[in-house]
Amino acid sequence: MSKKVHIIGSGFSSLSAACYLAKAGYDVTIFEKNNGIGGRARQFKKEGFTFDMGPSWYWMPDVFESFFNDFNKQVADFYHVSKLDPAYRVYFGKENSISIGDTLEKIYNAFEKEEPGSSKKLTKFIASAKENYNIAIKNLVYRPGVSPLELITPETIIRIGQFFSTIAKDVKKEFKNERLIKILEFPVLFLGAKPSDTxxxxxxxxxxxxxxxxxxxxxxxxxVIKGMSVLAESLGVKIRTNTDVDKIVVENGVCKGLLSQGEFIASDIVLSGADYHHTETLLDKKYRQYSEHYWAKKTFAPSSLLFYVGFDKKLKNIDHHNLFFDTDFDTHAREIYDHPKWPDKPLFYANFTSVTDPETAPKNCENGFFLIPIAPGIEDNATIREDYFNRIIERFEKITNQVVKNNIIFKESFCVNDFKQQYNSYKGNAYGMANTLLQTAFLRPKLKSKKVEGLFFTGQLTVPGPGVPPALISGKLVSGLIQKFLPIETKEPEMI
Structure with a gap:
């Protein structure tokens, strides 16, 4: 008889784990509280416009390809991807921007134009980054975080100093141009921490x-979510939407199942891809691994104020991805991490998928996704949202040299209160727990419960960390632990 695995949530990590477990022979059902799958990566449609509600950057394509390859499939079997050129544009003010091209040669040329001699430094910097990427992918991120020994390899030992210096120090040691420094510090924001703490x-x-x-x-x-769900269902995974989980039922330290909408559902394994802190509130207090004090002292990635905007015309001077770094980077970071408050002069990000994918907006229209990173847990109300929308749209108009306010068909917002209500997100965080030195690998909340047999976790608050590619990896890691904990029995062939 198949072992029943019940998964809470339908985001990237949950779908990943569901696929691996179903392939291994488990009877897998996903329970999603919202009316659609995807978790933070849900889709929003209105008046002919299509928006990704959360993640919008497709980086590390090798991780996505590796995931589908594990099922003898390819990315192209489920969706089509194209490389963006430019990858993104960084604005520092009106008629003052740098575009990041789709090849290293283009990027080296852009750096050299900005700071003579910087292309040689960047070549060396990227060579080191490539070595670290290969080490991380091959040796580190696919480890389940159960022991500090996972981090000790011949490659990491000779790089031990890199774990005690920071991105900010390394970048500023080599580069003097503030605009180039901001561009090089930007990618670590995906890890949810300041460059000076990474x-x-x-x-x-x-x-x-x-x-x-x-x-x-x-x-x-x-x-991507749709592709993963098609794969999951082809492997036998069942997905139930509009199905909230009210309690994880435990008897004598052993997980027995779920209580959902008044119904008890017996389980051999419960796996939560929902917010880790929220999941533990579904347990009786004695079975929780981490106290409220534990969560309160952790460094969380930012929350976000998001706007989904439909424009009735094509916009000028924009690319698919656009970063507005026309205010002070470090000040905004301090207002997120050191002294949590609404930022005085926030940096912001905007993407317009309709620039490269016209089907995501009506003809001669543009869909705009605007994001302001903010501290988790701060006050959130309609008045604040409207104030900040006006602030960034005025800067957007000035920097891109166009008037757009009167061309807004609609705008919808999403912020701290929505992250809490729709995703049960701790303090309304958007990205999970930051990957600082003391919150890396085995120092993150565990994939396997220490207090409840048969209870497991996956996603951005556990191993390996925040981001979409790590979420895919997290699902694979936890599925491996489950298979070791409760292996599927294979029947011995009969002797003739």
């Missing part, structure tokens, strides 16, 4: 950026 080893994110490039799935990031 170990040097994580410069592999710069190789993910410059070396591997920025890609875009046709139809948006939700195309």
């Amino acid at each position: 170990p040097s080893f994580y410069n592999f994110m710069n190789y993910a950026d410059f070396g591997l490039g920025t890609w875009q799935p046709k139809g948006g990031m939700f195309s």
Whole structure:
């Protein structure tokens, strides 16, 4: 008889784990509280416009390809991706921007134009980043975080100093141009921490950026979710939406199942891809591994104020991805991490998938996704949202030299309160727990519960960390632990 695995949540990590477990022979059902799959990577449609609600950057394409290869499939069997050129544009003010191209040669030329001699330094920097990327992918990120020994390899031993220096120190030691420094520090924001708090080893994110490039799935990031769900269902995974989980039932330290909408559902394994902190509140207090004090002292990645905007015309002077770094980077970072408050002059990000994928907006229209990173847990209300929308749209108009306010068909917002309500997100964080030195690998919350047999976790608050590629990897890691904990019995062939 198949072992029943019940998974809470339907984001990237949950779908990944579901596929691996179903392939191994488990009876897998996913329970999703919302009316659609994808978790933070859900899709929003309105008046002919299509938006990714959360993740919008497709980096590390090798991780996605590796995932589908594990099922004898390819990315192209489920969705189409194309490399963006430019990958993104960084604005520092009106008529003042740098475009990051789709090849290292183009990027070296852009750096050299900005700071003579910098291309040689960048060549050396990216070579180191590539080495670290290969070490991370081959030796580190596919390890389940159960022991500090996982980090000790011949390659990491000779790089031990990189775990005690920081990205910010390394970049500023080599580069003097503030604009180039901002561009090189930007990728580690995907790890959810300040460059000054992120170990040097994580410069592999710069190789993910410059070396591997920025890609875009046709139809948006939700195309990846749809592809994974098609794969999961082809393997026998059942997906139940509009199905909230109210309690994880435990008897004598052993997980027995779920209580959902008044129904008890017996389980051999419960795996949660939902917010880790929230999941533990579904347990009786004695079975929780981490106290409220534990969570309160951890460094969380930012939350976000998001706007989904439909424009009734094509916009000028924009690319697919656009970073607005026309205010002070370090000040905004301090307002997120050191002294949590609404930022006085926030940096922001905007993407327009309709620039490269016209089907995501009506003809001669543009879909705009705007994001302001903010501290988790701060006050959130309609008045604040409107104030900040006006602030960034005025800067957007000035920097891109166009008027767009009167061309807005609609705008919808999403912020701290929505992250809490729709995703049960701790303090309304958007990206999980930051990957600082003391929150890396075995120092992160565990994939396997220490107090409840048969209870496991996956996703951005556990191993390996925040981001979409790590979420895919997290699902694979936890599926391996489950298979070791409760292997599927194979029947011995009968002797003739």
